[in-house]
Amino acid sequence: MLARIFDDKELMKSLQGAQYDMMLTDPNLAGGLLMAHYLKLPVVLNARWITSGEGHFAIAPSPLSYIPVTGSGFTDKMTFVQRVQNMLHYSIIVYQQRFVVGPIYDAICAKYFEGGCDIISLIQEADIWLMRSDFVFDFPRPTMPNVVYMGGFQCKPAQPLPPDLEEFVQSAGEHGVIVMSLGTLVNALPVDITDQIASVFAKLPQKVIWRHRGKIPSTLGNNTLLVDWMPQKDLLGHPQTRAFVAHGGTNGVQEAIYHGTPVLGIPLFFDQYDNLLRLQERGAAKILELAMFNGPNFQQALNQVLTHAPYRENMQRLSRLHRDQPIKPMDKALFWLEFVMRHKGASHLRTSANRMPWYSYHSVDVLLLLLAAGGGVLLFTGLLIRILWRTCRKNRNKTKQH
Known part of the structure; x- marks a missing residue:
């Protein structure tokens, strides 16, 4: 090209x-x-x-x-x-x-x-x-x-949701909603994985908004809404949102930080694991690798993010830090x-x-010069001591002979 x-x-x-x-x-x-x-x-x-x-x-x-x-x-x-x-x-x-x-x-x-x-x-x-x-x-x-x-x-304060989506979110009541999106590069996960995800969602008291393309999971519950597209920023900033199930792309992670929404991360490729690791290290996310994915593990990890207050508290602390900028x-x-x-x-x-060449950048040439100079001084000192020692020995021998 x-x-x-x-x-x-x-x-x-x-x-x-x-x-x-x-x-x-x-x-x-x-x-x-x-x-x-x-x-x-x-x-x-x-x-x-x-x-x-x-x-x-x-x-x-x-x-x-x-x-x-x-x-x-x-x-x-x-x-x-x-x-x-x-x-x-x-x-x-x-x-x-x-x-x-x-x-x-x-x-x-x-x-x-x-x-x-x-x-x-x-x-x-x-x-x-x-x-x-x-x-x-x-x-x-x-x-x-x-x-x-x-x-x-790219982050902005949340805007009002479309009426139908707002109605669904409000119907969750005190339990709130979970938002799930694995980005735009993955159209659909394997059927067995989506069935396990849907099965876990169906057992939860929360409502779920899931950006999903592909075959509708056979275990889909009445509390889960499948959508081709969602106003992700506005959903993450909604007061009813309790958790974000995400793949860990840079934009999604930063939007979660901005809105203070804890993350359950399922990294797929590229930098996603490293992005999620930074949040997990700060106590604001939990990582569930795809190789370890199954229904019980997913349910346990999701329940941790939903019920352990430190996840939300730590993410909201990051949100306050991120927003506290002069510009x-x-x-x-x-x-x-x-x-x-x-x-x-x-x-x-x-x-x-x-x-600069690498040896100048790391001052290798300077170090070599200093080492050479130091070595020269040591060598000169050693030779001087040797000469003085020999001279002293000669003088001592002459004294003994007399």
Whole structure:
């Protein structure tokens, strides 16, 4: 696709003539970065992931002793064995970038850019990173001046529900409702799993709103409403909502934090387990892995989230922390977008570390010099002591002879 775009001379000429102010792109797929490099535009990244994993690892100090690699399933408190595994996970990511992902973009760089280019260098040279995260959700870690955190930027106060949905929610009475959605990428779970889920829901006093596509479960109870689409943000913010059964996608997790709704997570793929792990570590969610899924386990986990007050209390505490900001995440993002357009970039916020060779960045050359100097001093001192010792022995022998 990228090659076809760059080969289209008329398209490229029209893009150059348009005189854009800025490139806003997601670096998970790096086509936008290459286009910005070609058009010589300032770059703002709408990011959490890059071509080789989590974005911070490309630009900020990332000690593997307490920063878990995505996919490792670890928190920021790791045992020795986990730290070893974390380093191995990171080595795999580096290998994939260098030998699997990198060569794909290197071929395009070599063909369309004089002197070539390096995709990681282009990522590191971005003016501003609009990071779809924050430290209410994520573990604390080092960062950089050009990283702007806008986690939950899509979240808003709940709006009134459609009348039919509001009627269903209110019919739940004091027991409230459970909201379930596994996102847009999964159309339907296996039939045996959906039957077990429906069977557990049917035993509950709560009403359930379940975003479900596919065959209607044979065990569906009268308290469960199946829908193709739901106003998820508005349901999570409804005072009747008691729990959110979710797959752990970033948007859904941040909406649950914003509205203070505890989560029962069933992670399926990508970053979902790691997202849910961050909530579980803070006591605001419980994870039930698909490999361990069955009716009794699901019922037990759901009852825990519904009946143990700390889940809701901890999630509401996270909600208060998330909302207690001087500037709303969306307003913050808009300010920095306009800032880059006004000033034709934000190069003054970029660290020079990305342009340093690895041995300079880690001061290996300085350490080698200091070690060499220290070794030289020790060697000189040793030789001096040896010479003085020999001289003293000679003088002693002469004294004995006389």
